[in-house]
Structure formats: structure tokens, C-alpha cells
Amino acid sequence: MCFAALEKHWLSDRISGIVPDMEKKIIKKLQQAVGKANLLTSLEECSCYSYDASGQNFMPDAVALPESTAQVAALLRLADEYRFPVIPRGAGSGTTGGSLPVHGGLVIGFSRMHRILEIDPENMIAVVEPGVVTGELQAAVKKHGLMYPPDPASLKFCSIGGNAAECAGGPSAVKYGVTRDYIIGLEVVLPNGEIMRTGVRTEKGVVGYDLTRLFIGSEGTLAIFTKLILRLLPLAEAKATFLLSFSSLAQATGLVAKSLTAGLMPCTLEYMDRTAVQVVRDRLSNSLPEETAALLLVEFDGSKAEVEQQGKLFAEFVQQEDCVVRRAESEEETQELWLARRSIAPACLSLRPHKISEDVVVPRSRIPELVRFVEQLTQELELIILTFGHAGDGNIHVNIMVDKQNEQEYGKGLKAKERLFERVLSMGGTLSGEHGVGITKSPFLSQELDETALSVMRRLKGLFDPHNILNPGKIFPV
Structure with missing residues (x-):
């Protein structure tokens, strides 16, 4: 067992026989x-701890499972002293290799920091540790008549800390x-092991730079989360779920923008192509009809009056479309539809x-244009490619099989x-x-930025992490 970064650091100016002794000292x-x-x-x-949902494997040299902020700080002080990589890891559900120890080193897992x-129902906030499972938090706040809206498909096992590191949707x-x-x-x-607090517990707060936003989505490259203060919302009183079946892919994707510009405001608007279905x-x-080429899963929430109004307007709106409309008649039926959607991946x-x-x-x-392009790729390259996802905000998942x-x-x-990516x-x-x-996306970063x-981003990384200890090799092309 050997710390890859440590070995390189020590062998540069010391004899190899010292390295095992140093390893034992660090392990202790x-x-x-x-x-x-x-x-x-x-x-x-x-x-x-060597793999995630990206399908790639990199073996860590060791894995630490802290239970407190103080223990995390102690681990990072050691990393700063001996210059070995540290990789924070949530549930390992990421698909881009963000939690993989590509240069070896120490993985810090947060399964014990799950409280x-x-x-606080009056101020509608929650304070959690990074290992809290997203779905479990949602269930806990629901008992107080509140909701935590972010709901990634992996909510039954993904963690809040991982969600924050990737800015999950x-x-x-x-x-x-x-x-x-x-x-x-x-x-x-x-x-370097220093502990810092950012942000507020209030609805407003503009004192200093917004460091909270800087850390969200930084993929564990700038700092490690040990506590998160979350804003909650009142739980929606009612919900209505519709499933629309189309025989035309273009018609289904074209309806997305039309519905939103027609004054409708769904809380979800999900799309599935034929292969996904x-x-x-x-x-x-x-x-479903045999000729089904695409599905839209559309949901409205709010007060009973709001949902009734939106449901009525939506039913009238889709009457003009050539599709089969089905409304979920029970919570069980709604959950069945969502289970199917969340099972695609x-x-x-x-x-x-x-x-x-x-x-x-x-x-x-431009979703219809994107989906047409993917269809062309499928035929031209003779591949199986399916498209599905969050059409309401233009976020389409493309799975190339x-x-x-x-x-x-x-x-x-x-x-x-x-x-x-080019298209x-x-x-x-x-x-x-x-x-x-x-x-998985770092080689393409310069095409977008x-x-x-x-x-500027590299300089920020250097400011927070001058020795490149945290999650090295991520985001920026090596």
C-alpha cells in the first residue's frame, strides 16, 4: 500500500527506503x-470506493470515514503537511468520475456524517451533514409540512453533499x-485544514463575496462540505400528473416550449423517446399505444385551486394536439409513472x-432540433442512442449505448x-x-469556456488549494 503522490514527493529527494516508514507514520x-x-x-x-456511476475504476490508497468536522479538518491538515491527494465522496452516484481517486490518495467518505x-419550521430551514440521503431529508421535512425541492433521479441513495458538489438538478x-x-x-x-463558514440563515444576505455559490458545483476541488444550511418551501397542497403519448417525436418535443409560453407552469415536464419508453x-x-414514439410526463402542484385551474387549462390546451392523454387517478398511479421515469437510466x-x-x-x-440530430447520429453511426429527461428546462439526457x-x-x-457536444x-x-x-467532460471544457x-478558474483553484490536494485531475484538462 502506497500513497502515490507521497511516493513521488519523497522519492524526489530521499532514498526509497524511507518511504515505507513515512507511510506507516502517516497511516498511524x-x-x-x-x-x-x-x-x-x-x-x-x-x-x-474505487468506482462510481461513470463505469471507471481508480483505486484509492486509503479511505477515511470521519464523523465530525474536527476529524475532517485533522485529515486535511495531514494532507497539507504530507502533500497527498484527498478526494471527498458522497454516495458514488455521479456519472462523470467526480469522486474517483484518479491519482490515488485518501478518499474521505461521509457515510458516518449523515445527521x-x-x-426549523418557522424559518423554513434545515441544517444537515453532507452524508444525509436526499430522499430521507425530503421525507423528514414533509412531516413538518415542508419540502426540499431538488429531486435527482437517484434521490433514494444520493447524498446532499454530493448533490451540492455537482449542483444536482x-x-x-x-x-x-x-x-x-x-x-x-x-x-x-x-x-489546509482551516474551517470556514459562509452564507446565512436568513432569506437575504449580501455581506461580502458570495462564497457559498462559489463552492456549490465546484466538485470537491476547493473545499469539503461538513454542514449545509438549506432553504425549505411550504409543501404543495395538491398535485396533478398527466402522461401524454405521441406517435410523433417532433410533436412531443415541439409541445414543450409551446406549453410553457401558453401560461402553463408545470413543476415537472419530462420527456422520453421511443427507446426510453x-x-x-x-x-x-x-x-401504451403500440405506435408510441414519445411520452411527456407533466405535473402541476400548488394549492388545490391552482392545481385545478392549471389542470383544466392544460386539458384544454392538449385537446388541440394529436396525442393520448392520461391523468393519474391516485397517488399509487402517480408513483408508478415516476418509477418508470426514474428507472430509465x-x-x-x-x-x-x-x-x-x-x-x-x-x-x-431547440429541443426538437437536438432530438432530430440525435436520430440522425443513431442512423449514421448505427448505434442505439436514447434521449429523455428534463425537457421543461432544456436538459436532455442522451445515453449512447x-x-x-x-x-x-x-x-x-x-x-x-x-x-x-459540437452541435x-x-x-x-x-x-x-x-x-x-x-x-469525462474535462477534455471538452475549452470548447465551451x-x-x-x-x-480565472485555475487561479481560484490555486488560491484555495495551492498544493493541489483536493480532488486533483478533476474539471481542468490535465
Whole structure:
């Protein structure tokens, strides 16, 4: 067992025989910081932290499982002293490799820092540790008549800290926004072990630079979250869910912008193409028309009066469209529809053993153009590519299905990714709406950001982390 960065640092000016002794010394100090039982060093234990949903593997040298801010700070002071990499990790549900130890080093897992520290119903805030599971927080605040709106598809197991690091979104973003809109304050540990608090517990606060927003979405490269102050909203009184089946893909995607400009305000507006529908068809008890080329899942929430009005306006609006409309008649039926939608990502692996998962965003009015382009790629490159996702805000997930053991097919998949990115940027879009950059998108960063912006970002990284300790190799191309 050896710390890759430490070995390079020490071997540059010392004899190799010293390195094992230094490793033992560091291991002992790490054990003192978190407790011997909470420092994992065996191959079997560390392998559990070597992968995420991107499908890539990088073995850490050790894994620490702290239970307090003080322990996190102690770990980072050691990293600053001995110059080894530290990689913060939530539930490992990310798809861009953001939590992978690409240069070895110490992974810090937050499964023991999973407490909801406070729910304040009067001021509608919650204070949580980073390991809190998103769905469990939603269930907890619901008991107080409140809601935490961000709802990524992996909400049953993803963590708030990971959501904050990637600025996760989800289906409700079209109405409620994304994770950064609900984090109003943070406690973080900097790479040198210093503890800092940012933000407020109030609705307003403009004292100093907005460091809270800077850290959200920074993918663990600037600081490590140890507490998060979250803004909550009153729980919606009522909800209405509609499923629309279309025989025309263009008609389904074209309806997205039309519905929003018609004065309708759904809390979710989700899209699924034919292939996406096929992989989850068995999860729907009511059969769909055989000619179904696309589905829209549309939901309204609010007061009973608001939902009734919006539901009525929507029913009148879609009468003009050539589609089959189904309204969920019970909470069970609503949950069934959502289960099918949230199952697409894992279910599509029945088509091919691997996927290149992208989460591009384009202006809503250009979704039909994007989907047509993907259809062309599918035919031209002879690949299986499915599109689905958060059409209400233009965030379309494009899953390119491949078998990595088939070099020709995998090569075509990578080519499809490159061409997809080129087209998205030419349409005024962005390469990621919620998955982040990590390592899978970093080679393409300069296509979206100009050199001045990249230079400023690198300087910010250097200011917070001069020794490149936190999550090295992420975001910026190496």
C-alpha cells in the first residue's frame, strides 16, 4: 500500500527506503484522526470506493470515514503537511468520475456524517451533514409540512453533499430550480485544514463575496462540505400528473416550449423517446399505444385551486394536439409513472452493457432540433442512442449505448459524443446541466469556456488549494 503522490514527493529527494516508514507514520496519524476502525486500507475495503456511476475504476490508497468536522479538518491538515491527494465522496452516484481517486490518495467518505442536525419550521430551514440521503431529508421535512425541492433521479441513495458538489438538478428544476437555489449557507474545511463558514440563515444576505455559490458545483476541488444550511418551501397542497403519448417525436418535443409560453407552469415536464419508453414499458400497468414514439410526463402542484385551474387549462390546451392523454387517478398511479421515469437510466443497460451518459442543455425551443440530430447520429453511426429527461428546462439526457469490448462500436460511441457536444454548443447550449465536468467532460471544457474564464478558474483553484490536494485531475484538462 502506497500513497502515490507521497511516493513521488519523497522519492524526489530521499532514498526509497524511507518511504515505507513515512507511510506507516502517516497511516498511524490518519488512524489517530478518525479511529483505527474508520480508516480502511485493505484492497477489499478500498475497492468499494474505487468506482462510481461513470463505469471507471481508480483505486484509492486509503479511505477515511470521519464523523465530525474536527476529524475532517485533522485529515486535511495531514494532507497539507504530507502533500497527498484527498478526494471527498458522497454516495458514488455521479456519472462523470467526480469522486474517483484518479491519482490515488485518501478518499474521505461521509457515510458516518449523515445527521439532520436541525429542522426549523418557522424559518423554513434545515441544517444537515453532507452524508444525509436526499430522499430521507425530503421525507423528514414533509412531516413538518415542508419540502426540499431538488429531486435527482437517484434521490433514494444520493447524498446532499454530493448533490451540492455537482449542483444536482432533477425533474422539478423547471419550476423550483436546482440545488444551488436551496443552499444558503455552508460550513467547509479548506485544503489546509482551516474551517470556514459562509452564507446565512436568513432569506437575504449580501455581506461580502458570495462564497457559498462559489463552492456549490465546484466538485470537491476547493473545499469539503461538513454542514449545509438549506432553504425549505411550504409543501404543495395538491398535485396533478398527466402522461401524454405521441406517435410523433417532433410533436412531443415541439409541445414543450409551446406549453410553457401558453401560461402553463408545470413543476415537472419530462420527456422520453421511443427507446426510453421501450426499456421501462413493463413498469407501466396500463398499456401504451403500440405506435408510441414519445411520452411527456407533466405535473402541476400548488394549492388545490391552482392545481385545478392549471389542470383544466392544460386539458384544454392538449385537446388541440394529436396525442393520448392520461391523468393519474391516485397517488399509487402517480408513483408508478415516476418509477418508470426514474428507472430509465439503469434499465437501458439491458440494451448494451455500457453507456456514455450525457446531460446536455439547449434552449427549450431547440429541443426538437437536438432530438432530430440525435436520430440522425443513431442512423449514421448505427448505434442505439436514447434521449429523455428534463425537457421543461432544456436538459436532455442522451445515453449512447455501447459495448466497450467492441472497439469499433465504442469508437463510434465516442465519435457520437464529440459530435453531440459540437452541435449543442452551436445551438447556444451547455455540455452539462447537472452531472458536472469530472473527468469525462474535462477534455471538452475549452470548447465551451474561453481562455480568460479558464485562467480565472485555475487561479481560484490555486488560491484555495495551492498544493493541489483536493480532488486533483478533476474539471481542468490535465
